[in-house]
Amino acid sequence: MTLVRVTKRNPCPICGKPDWCLVAADGAVAICPRVPSDRLAGQAGYLHILRARPPRPPRPAPKVLEPPADFGDYAAFASTPAPAQGRSWPRCSECPKLRCCAFR
Numbered sequence: 001m002t003l004v005r006v007t008k009r010n011p012c013p014i015c016g017k018p019d020w021c022l023v024a025a026d027g028a029v030a031i032c033p034r035v036p037s038d039r040l041a042g043q044a045g046y047l048h049i050l051r052a053r054p055p056r057p058p059r060p061a062p063k064v065l066e067p068p069a070d071f072g073d074y075a076a077f078a079s080t081p082a083p084a085q086g087r088s089w090p091r092c093s094e095c096p097k098l099r100c101c102a103f104r
């Protein structure tokens, strides 16, 4: 980060004065000794964040195993473990639904 001294043409964005303060070359932060902030930048003055960093992209939600559409009773699904990898959901012996009556 490069800090440049403020000038008349490029005054301090915090206090508006043309001297004494420093501004980042990209305009992201300013160090102003006149206007206090909660961050002191050494002897130079107070650090002011002018432009927030772009927010981080939100994390993708964890994948939740959804029951098959014809599963039937969701409570029964939730209380029984998912089939081991490579095996399919067992079908009910009394109806075409997956695992419904058998788990009541």
Ligand SMILES: [Zn+2]
Binding pocket: 012, 013, 014, 015, 016, 017, 021, 031, 032, 033, 034, 035
């Ligand atoms: Zn200033």
